[in-house]
Amino acid sequence: MPSNASAATDHIQDLGAYVSASPSSFHAAHEAGRRLNSAGFTSLDELQPWERGAGKFYVIRDGALIAWVTPENAGPTTGFNILGAHTDSPSFKLKPKPTTGKFGWLQAGVEVYGGPLLNSWLDRELQLAGRLVLRDGTQHLTATGPLLRFPQLAIHLDRGVNDNGLLLSKQQHMNPIFGQGDPANEDLLGLLAERTEGTAVDPADIGGYDVVVADTQAPAVFGAKGEFFASGRLDNLSSTHAGLVALIGHAKAGPEDGPIAVLAAFDHEEIGSNSRSGACGPILEDILTRISDGLGASVSQRRQSLAASFCVSADAGHAVHPNYAERHDPVNRPVLNGGPLLKINANQRYATDAAGAALWARMCAEANVPYQEYVSNNDLPCGSTIGPLTATRLGIRTVDVGIPLLSMHSARELCGVEDAFRLASVAELFYRTAV
CATH class of the missing domain: 3.40.630.10 (Zn peptidases)
Structure with a gap:
């Protein structure tokens, strides 16, 4: 080489x-x-x-x-x-009964996977990706493209954040939004079923899933001499x-x-x-x-x-x-x-x-x-x-x-x-x- x-x-x-x-x-x-x-x-x-x-x-x-x-x-x-x-x-993994939300927001229920730097995931366009396993045992890869965001609280509502540091509760604060509406009328698994590789699947056929959150920003070379790579x-x-x-x-x-x-x-x-x-x-x-x-x-x-x-x-x-x-x-x-x-x-x-x-x-x-x-x-x-x-x-x-x-x-x-x-x-x- x-x-x-x-x-x-x-x-x-x-x-x-x-x-x-x-x-x-x-x-x-x-x-x-x-x-x-x-x-x-x-x-x-x-x-x-x-x-x-x-x-x-x-x-x-x-x-x-x-x-x-x-x-x-x-x-x-x-x-x-x-x-x-x-x-x-390190990332976040989709929970059972993943479609949540309140006050008109649709949110995804996720739990922390590994040891991510929580603050680095704020205010980024994110996707869900992984595998869906149907009740007959067949498996399908799925990736949504840009769908989610962990929105940070504005500084006007947390005046001391720059001096006191940002404290994030994994349960309370790390619930990404993915739309607006009534969670009772929406189905996040339906979105995943629509975006499988190849033919879309019926959400009713999904028996299990291993789905994580991933950043969608493209990798990039940068630096004074193009010496750095971010991804x-x-x-x-x-x-x-x-x-x-x-x-x-x-x-x-x-x-x-x-x-x-x-x-x-x-x-x-x-x-x-x-x-x-x-x-x-x-x-x-x-x-x-x-x-x-x-x-x-x-x-x-x-x-x-x-x-x-x-x-x-x-x-x-x-x-x-x-x-x-x-x-x-x-x-x-x-x-x-x-x-x-x-x-x-x-x-x-x-x-x-x-x-x-x-x-x-x-x-x-x-x-x-x-x-x-x-x-x-x-x-x-x-x-x-x-x-x-x-x-x-x-x-x-x-x-x-x-x-x-x-x-x-x-x-x-x-x-x-x-x-x-x-x-x-x-x-x-x-x-x-x-x-």
């Missing part, structure tokens, strides 16, 4: 297109599958027998996707090189996209030898990963086991292959904030466009150890990509990723990395144009490197 300004610009524009097509985790998995289909990958059904041996394949389970390239000469002890990421982002859901579609682009690039080379390259894009990371499609669940182990079975591996040989495997857990991290420098480590202060992060935590909130750090340093050097080390301020709690979960569940060597952001968990986050491309460059090298 070439490393130049033009390639970085092309990559960031494609990341913007991927984010725009992915307002929910289900859309993110579906869009990744569409791109993989175009690149000649085969979609596999978990309910059916799978093809054996070499090839390029993917599986979608709910809002998660696992894709892989098995080289021609892979055997029962061949290791897996896994890039782990996640498809979900929703960079945490963590930036990593999912990097792994996807890298895997497609790796597959084009038609590898005959080397590891089995895997992209594992999990769902539900923002709420703890405890689901059938999350990193705490069985999805990755299920897929790796079936790949090994297709290569004729015994139980012992499968354990050999896992011992030879490595996971790069890719999730966005923090750049130093110029207005809040005291919240960061005084020595390790990553900047935008300074390169991807190597994320380190003594308490294993990140899975990086010395061996992982050395591998990351070597790969970045081979890819001619600079990288930065990130460690949190000792006085502030450290977040976590899918890295420790994958390492604990499967015993695979793991290192935590990601691109630096400002405004993490905002409705609109900020990264550097160069960093996203650099992460994809190292990811493609990782996919083909025996470790």
